[in-house]
Amino acid sequence: MCEQYQRGREAVNPVIVLVRPQLGENIGKAARAMLNFGLTQMRLVTPRDGWPNPSAGPAASGADIVLEQAQVFESVADAVADCEHVYATTVRKRGVTKPVVTPVEAAAEIHTAPGRSAILFGPERSGLATEDVALARAILTVPINPEFGSLNLAQAVILVAYEWSKGQGLAQPPRTDLDPPAPQAELEGLIGHLDMLLERSGFYYPPDRVPTTRLTLRSVLTKPGWNAQEIRTLRGVLSALEGKKRPPH
């Protein structure tokens, strides 16, 4: 309860989520980049070569504490379940209609918005998949030379961590006017509930368009940043609509 009280009012240090990272060396380099600017919470989603990875330590150049505390998750949704704000880092233009922020803007939001932020970084070769990006409320893009955009994983991490670190030590009062968005897990609960009702109602047709339709719905429901109370209200709405399907007595 004390933690909840705190979480509801204070911004906490952001979590760096490496999604399906390939090389242990790059995980180590990312840890080093993080710790250089005071970030310590790393989460790994299904790292290709398992975890722990013997190549990570040497590349971390002494940022062992970040690697030792790193947590491993089975899915992006699990990794960000307790996070109120999720950013997806991409360098390429996406067809997704989400707000796009720079590292400067993201840092300002993270420092002032109450709740925990997570920043997703994709695999070295391919970057984040569309489904990963769909989980995020905003896209984080580093403004880069349009004719030569070639940031590696650790470089993307260090630029984001560097910008975040600038706001540290400044006495910025956190925004308290609005309740923060609900943790991602509660949003997932809402999406799952609606999905189940729509499945039963025959909404998902024709089959070949179902993945796109699901992404669209997720995007529509992720956009608002509903807080926990609002999510509860909507769960009540869905339960009522669901109950109506029982035969009248």
Place this chain on the structure above:
Amino acid sequence: MCEQYQRGREAVNPVIVLVRPQLGENIGKAARAMLNFGLTQMRLVTPRDGWPNPSAGPAASGADIVLEQAQVFESVADAVADCEHVYATTVRKRGVTKPVVTPVEAAAEIHTAPGRSAILFGPERSGLATEDVALARAILTVPINPEFGSLNLAQAVILVAYEWSKGQGLAQPPRTDLDPPAPQAELEGLIGHLDMLLERSGFYYPPDRVPTTRLTLRSVLTKPGWNAQEIRTLRGVLSALEGKKRPPH
């Protein structure tokens, strides 16, 4: 003469000077970091393994133009002979009494001061020697975790180049303009549709709380600022849920 005239009045892109760099791979990575943020002028002072270095190209990941145009000098003094402003990058505190600037401050100076700026980066292991620093008018230090300062050469270069690029205005990615919210009538249509379904489902109970509940729901659905397409998607969702209430045939 024409060039001199220009040089005297306009700031030009800064020169990145790698002083006695050791590994060709790190020279390549520095070139990549530079080009990511639009810097192309690299100068090398007595690179340990000579120049060109076959390890540099692969590490540059396509930033070949920076390596091809790199110039080699016998001394730091030669390398900065045509530069009006010289910065020495260090992470450690120095006994030297010179102004110390951050990358942000250096970028502002470089963009506004007429003339050419050079930024010195030292060898990987040892950093700049005292004699190198003595040539500079100011020390450039990246504010870093005091308990873990471990920037490698390419990371130091990328942070400086990144800050410089912010003043360029060229490197901004095209912002995806989000569709504006739908006209209010369309939102009212959605709210009315849901209201009708909830009325039929027995959601509005007890009667004395109905006005408050309606206000809450309106607030939850107004918050997102959904665009016309998103509203249409949600109308489809409601129609599907509504259709389910028909008796199975």
